[in-house]
Amino acid sequence: xxxxxxxxxxxxxxxxxxxxxxxxxxxxxxxxxxxxxxxxxxxxxxxxxxxxxxxxxxxxxxxxxxxxxxxxxxxxxxxxxxxxxxxxxxxxxxxxxxxxxxxxxxxxxxxxxxxxxxxxxxxxxxxxxxxxxxxxxxxxxxxxxxxxxxxxxxxxxxxxxxxxxxxxxxxxxxxxxxxxxxxxxxxxxxxxxxxxxxxxxxxxxxxxxxxxxxxxxxxxxxxxxxxxxxxxxxxxxxxxxxxxxxxxxxxxxxxxxxxxxxxxxxxxxxxxxxxxx
Amino acid sequence: xxxxxxxxxxxxxxxxxxxxxxxxxxxxxxxxxxxxxxxxxxxxxxxxxxxxxxxxxxxxxxxxxxxxxxxxxxxxxxxxxxxxxxxxxxxxxxxxxxxxxxxxxxxxxxxxxxxxxxxxxxxxxxxxxxxxxxxxxxxxxxxxxxxxxxxxxxxxxxxxxxxxxxxxxxxxxxxxxxxxxxxxxxxxxxxxxxxxxxxxxxxxxxxxxxxxxxxxxxxxxxxxxxxxxxxxxxxxxxxxxxxxxxxxxxxxxxxxxx
Numbered sequence: 096x097x098x099x100x101x102x103x104x105x106x107x108x109x110x111x112x113x114x115x116x117x118x119x120x121x122x123x124x125x126x127x128x129x130x131x132x133x134x135x136x137x138x139x140x141x142x143x144x145x146x147x148x149x150x151x152x153x154x155x156x157x158x159x160x161x162x163x164x165x166x167x168x169x170x171x172x173x174x175x176x177x178x179x180x181x182x183x184x185x186x187x188x189x190x191x192x193x194x195x196x197x198x199x200x201x202x203x204x205x206x207x208x209x210x211x212x213x214x215x216x217x218x219x220x221x222x223x224x225x226x227x228x229x230x231x232x233x234x235x236x237x238x239x240x241x242x243x244x245x246x247x248x249x250x251x252x253x254x255x256x257x258x259x260x261x262x263x264x265x266x267x268x269x270x271x272x273x274x275x276x277x278x279x280x281x282x283x284x285x286x287x288x289x290x291x292x293x294x295x296x297x298x299x300x301x302x303x304x305x306x307x308x309x310x311x312x313x314x315x316x317x318x319x320x321x322x323x324x325x326x327x328x329x330x331x332x333x334x335x336x337x338x339x340x341x342x343x344x345x346x347x348x349x350x351x352x353x354x355x356x357x358x359x360x361x362x363x364x365x366x367x368x369x370x371x372x
Numbered sequence: 373x374x375x376x377x378x379x380x381x382x383x384x385x386x387x388x389x390x391x392x393x394x395x396x397x398x399x400x401x402x403x404x405x406x407x408x409x410x411x412x413x414x415x416x417x418x419x420x421x422x423x424x425x426x427x428x429x430x431x432x433x434x435x436x437x438x439x440x441x442x443x444x445x446x447x448x449x450x451x452x453x454x455x456x457x458x459x460x461x462x463x464x465x466x467x468x469x470x471x472x473x474x475x476x477x478x479x480x481x482x483x484x485x486x487x488x489x490x491x492x493x494x495x496x497x498x499x500x501x502x503x504x505x506x507x508x509x510x511x512x513x514x515x516x517x518x519x520x521x522x523x524x525x526x527x528x529x530x531x532x533x534x535x536x537x538x539x540x541x542x543x544x545x546x547x548x549x550x551x552x553x554x555x556x557x558x559x560x561x562x563x564x565x566x567x568x569x570x571x572x573x574x575x576x577x578x579x580x581x582x583x584x585x586x587x588x589x590x591x592x593x594x595x596x597x598x599x600x601x602x603x604x605x606x607x608x609x610x611x612x613x614x615x616x617x618x619x620x621x622x623x624x625x626x627x628x629x630x
Binding site: 128243244246247249250253254256257258259260261262263304305307308309310312313 | 424425426445446448450452455457460461462463464467468471472474475476478479481482505507508523
């Protein structure tokens, strides 16, 4: 791995992993705390429509995909606000419709040569220096937004009605969070692809939440975890010549199941001891 | 002389064309302790949400502290019904209490030492001293209820609104919820909304019943008219009627509080 670090594409991959971990930790925590996992899945898959649009029109891929995904997230936010009871169905439809649009637009694109798989499963080894700057900029924007709205986000996820009585802009946050998810998802797609992005958003906060007493702690622990998963996954994929995105997710999922398994064993043992006493 | 705290005039409200409240008028004066009784679905919570400015009436006008409800929300302490919080929700009891000090202008600011002290003091008042650093989801239903009361009290509100406060009281608790409300002192005006008729046994100064319409009585009495609104009209031969008469006798007029 240390030898590999002399290779520029590996340096870029490591930096991309670290930059995406910042977004993962911040936004994944908010997603898990606000129970927006399904919505985030919808946003991630709808993003494929943006990829198709970019290729079809010849516009730069990342900005176009972000703009398209932001629009999709705004639509989903509006639906969850106006028709709460139907929200899951509509998100499911947008989820599939976005992907279908992407596939069709790619079919229609002349001389289409983009590797479809790289968007589905990630292409961290092809990250360019421009991509890295772009990711760093998005990270900075996310950090500022989370810092400004930290208490408001926390209040809304705990008790939106009470938050509204204290003057929190509940509706604004209802749109803002999915928009932040959209930006993060597009960034993380570079690493692990849109099919696997949900795992990297949700596994670290889920595990962090079991001990943390504040949202801040969940965010920091999630950033660290996702950095570890990214670096370990990259190393394994390099050593054993595996698909990097899938390997990163495999590491995260492995930790997830090991933790749950260990906890189960531990509590069973503890209750047995307790029963004997 | 201060004007009314809450002044509701001929207010109606409908959800999707379904009338929930019709032509309701109600005045709450400084120092009142009003119990609003009514069956589930009778519009009690809607009434609270109108006073908080979370909903706007379809007709009529509401003034709170002489202003539009939304502008008065900062002077109100609101205690919503206890809802389930998952045990691992990453928020301490202290942080939940500090939510009560949030202000529209305070975005991005962290609570300072003075605010933390105020939150600790509010928790002590409701008997939760020592639980500041527990996760809010780890508390029992009754303890959560008290934490929500602390969250409402921490801003030093002039008006306290409580939604179904008796639904989560620990039955075995040493903490007497109604004692706390009575000892809040003269300055605080209280409105309690409940389907539980027993809240009248607290030292309420007036009672209103809401079931789409509203009847009101000065003094802690349930009038036959109110019981009709609560339970419907019954013929004399009906067993419910005898029960309602006995209920009316259970709450004799108490001496008016000075």
